[in-house]
Amino acid sequence: MKKPSSRDLAQNLTTLLGQSRVLSDELARQRYSHDDAEWAPYELPLAVVLARDIDDVVATVRFAVRAGVRVVPRGAGSGLSGGANSIANCIVLSMEMMTNVTEVNVEERYAVVEAGVINDDLRKYVAQSGLWYPPDPASSAISTIGGNAATNAGGICCVKYGVTRDYVIGMTVVLADGSIARLGRHTAKGSTGYDLTGLMVGSEGTLGIIVDVTVKLLPLSGREERAVVGYFPSLTAAGDAVAAVTRSGIVPSALELVDGVCLRAVDDWQGLGLPREANTLLLAQVDEVGDRGRELAASIASHFRESGGMKVDVAESNAEVHTLFLARRLAYPALERLGPVLTEDICVPRSAVPEMLARIQIAAAENSVVIANIAHAGDGNLHPLIVAPDGDYGAKARAKLAFDQIVADCLSLGGTVTGEHGVGLLKLPGCAAELGPIVIGMHRAIKDSLDPLGVLNPGKAFPLLPEGKA
Amino acid sequence: MKKPSSRDLAQNLTTLLGQSRVLSDELARQRYSHDDAEWAPYELPLAVVLARDIDDVVATVRFAVRAGVRVVPRGAGSGLSGGANSIANCIVLSMEMMTNVTEVNVEERYAVVEAGVINDDLRKYVAQSGLWYPPDPASSAISTIGGNAATNAGGICCVKYGVTRDYVIGMTVVLADGSIARLGRHTAKGSTGYDLTGLMVGSEGTLGIIVDVTVKLLPLSGREERAVVGYFPSLTAAGDAVAAVTRSGIVPSALELVDGVCLRAVDDWQGLGLPREANTLLLAQVDEVGDRGRELAASIASHFRESGGMKVDVAESNAEVHTLFLARRLAYPALERLGPVLTEDICVPRSAVPEMLARIQIAAAENSVVIANIAHAGDGNLHPLIVAPDGDYGAKARAKLAFDQIVADCLSLGGTVTGEHGVGLLKLPGCAAELGPIVIGMHRAIKDSLDPLGVLNPGKAFPLLPEGKA
DSSP, X not given: XXXXXXXXXXXXXXXXXXXXXXXXXHHHHHHTSOOSOTTOXXXXXSEEEEOOSHHHHHHXXXXXXXXXXXXXXXXXXXXXXXXXXXXXXEEEEEOTTOOOEEEEETTTTEEEEETTOBHHHHHHHHHTTTEEOOOOOTTTTTOBHXXXXXXXXXXXXXXXXXXXXXXXXXXXXXXXXXXEEEEEOSSSOOOOSSOHXXXXXXXXXXXXXXXXXXXXXXXXXXXXXXXXXXXXXXXXXXXXXXXXXXXXXXXXXXXXXXXXXXXXXXXXXXXXXXXXXXXXXXXXXXXXXXXXXXXXXXXXXXXXXXXXXXXXXXXXXXXXXXXXXXXXXXXXHHHHTTSOEEEOOOBOOGGGHHHHHHHHHHHHHXXXXXXXXXXXXXXXXXXXXXXXXXXXXXXXXXXXXXXXXXXXXXXXXXXXXXXXSOOTTTXXXXXXXXXXXHHHHHHHXXXXXXXXXXXXXXXXXXXXXXXXXX | OOOOOHHHHHHHHHHHHOGGGEEOSHHHHHHTSOOSOTTOOXXXXXXXXXXXXXXHHHHHHHHHHHHTOEEEEESSSOOSSSTTOOOTTEEEEEOTTOOOEEEEETTTTEEEEETTOBHHHHHHHHHTTTEEOOOOOTTTTTOBHHHHHHHTOXXXXXXXXXXXXXXXXXXXXXXXXXXXXXXXXXXXXXXXXSOHHHHHTTSTTSSOEEEEEEEEOEESOSOOOEEEEEEESSHHHHHHHHHHHHHTTOOOSEEEEEXXXXXXXXXXXXXXXXXXXXXXXXXXXXXXXXXXXXXXXXXXXXXXXXTTOEEEEEEESOHHHHHHHHHHHHHHHHHHTTSOEEEOOOBOOGGGHHHHHHHHHHHHHHTTOEEEEEEEGGGTEEEEEEEOOTTOHHHHHHHHHHHHHHHHHHHHTTOBSOSXXXXXXXXXXXXXXXXXXXXXXXXXXXXXXXXXXOOBSTTOSSOSSTTSOO
């Protein structure tokens, strides 16, 4: 089949969907060509569709099948692995205009949410009904629930409350032939058939396009937040404190690490009055009420002190704690201001956190690159952020070497190459190394069974060729 | 291909695996021909293999492929939907001899467990290390972890702690071609590739044979059990109490319903001194420590009283509470002593529990059958137990009508046809009605992609034909 021109294709799409749904100018195609993963490859899409409802999604997929082009679904484009990056010969299908919360069921504690609803918006909305949606990626102010589900996003409170997958109990999905599948349930439990809802979560739009999601909610009440703050003289001392907390059996509701590079970058940008001299900050939270909460916080504080923590302080939620958590959330965009950031997302066994942090420093030294660190330390989910000054091609090449070295170190410590960002494009080789040909073959078989023509975001989420040569 | 005789096939299997692994006498084939689901169809297997290690599983699957026969994997045979029932032309592959707990990692809080380990044995074993495996099906004394995973078993504490799927983070699976897939991770988080671990959980051996499972564990400490007991004049009054607790936002660690028929059946059998005059017992538990736990228990007690509960009592774990929970666990086998039991496993929205309990009574009256009730009421997961005296074919036919009526009522209330027992054979028509042809088609596509020859437990978990005509 002749490859369609962008112009012809956009014209046909516009005829089908109406002018308000289709973007085809160069600037728009540029803007929608990639997510927030620096250095992952991308191409210009032939056109961009802004879906307003499920009919638009169905029509776009059917059109793509007829036209012989591919569809790359996209939420807010805040992903960090290239999962939403445009590929050759594709339509980017943005879900950002589908922002209705269709239902909040207070008694059953669930909400039905269109894919384009921003995470924080959902959290605020259900809070009005006394309910809580726990998953809180650092991008919660900008990322969408659909994107969160497609990438199985994590977040700060996951160490106690789990990730997006643990809250998605149903969804509506448009399949590769344009048919509509309603998956999952609205009940507290359910075990009818395969867990196709769970299969879709984290599949990065390769098996279906998520149109709406049914999420389980928790009661907002019954929690009392207490923070424990401590500053450490080195990354590995902070790592030791994390390992000590884990060993004690305490399950905090947050256990975050932010290094000095990040603190200073955030402070330079936002002037929050952060402790600029600090080497590493650990930020823990517990949410048990009353005496039990006080005990747990005190116990974490003593683990911090015993591991070399300084200025260790327990505080009920106050302005200082709020500022420190804000700094944690702003670390990534603050770093990006310094130059393109290559973001790692490894997850190692919790007890291996000190060793992995040491190896990250070795990778930085050996490759002469700056590596800043933020981490969901309580999960063992580390985000070394490799920074290379804009235009410094040598640094960029060395950053890539450091990235590969960190992935290899993570696997040798029994870790996984992505804790919460997904495979996208950046982690295809790591995915192949971690899963091996038999499990990659299962992915391929399932992908082919649900999308035999390869219409939906092909080449993402897992390597199409067994050895990561895709 | 000529259908092999049981004798020839067993001889060849014995040559391959050794005498200790193969059972082929009539009695053994009979014993392994079905699980605990009364009335689900079954056939005699050609032979039974008792696997001792993964090599036995691989060899059996490869043998079956070559011989053109099917493999039905089996744990303890305590399933209640016919998922382990033998089918024509099959080998039953029992995992009951694979009983090693391969690893307990205290720091990372996981265990690696062979498929044949009994649920209670795992719980006791990890308790020695201060760890807790929450999923606790009523069958925990006899059912295996492999079977629990294959059916996504639920249990009593699921209302707060989730089901088997929420605890399985990895597994080793033998696929339909005999290859070995290692799925999942040992880290706290992980998002590499599709959630194939989750796909295998609840797939009833149709996509692969689970050889071992990696389960997430919780700290055993930090919980303080308090029970709230109340007796209700009717099923629907108890249902109202459940709905009131749910509306209040309290999440109990158990909220169980046992009706008078069950209490009397257990008491007749075990002589536990249960209150034989009671109509319906509600049994709640909370596990928050200290004041918080006391408050929640008191609050549940007042909801019980307001809904007509009598002799409502709050107790820290004591002998009486222990006896009542034991009665709950023994209800099913006690009922079985009265005659074949057709077990329902519907799950409705929690607020629909009173209405569904009323409809169950209508179904009993309209079809002139005895229906006893136990329920994970806090989840909306009801187990009407339809009893028909042995040999009474009229009662059996009416029981089947009541069963279908209850399934239809459940679906009309927005429920799901199986909360925790799985589809097996009993729920194939209900599964078709609930999921519809598009979602059943997805099941079929995935099954065909991973098991193109239909070797692994074909005809279970979902109807092979779209309309439930399989």
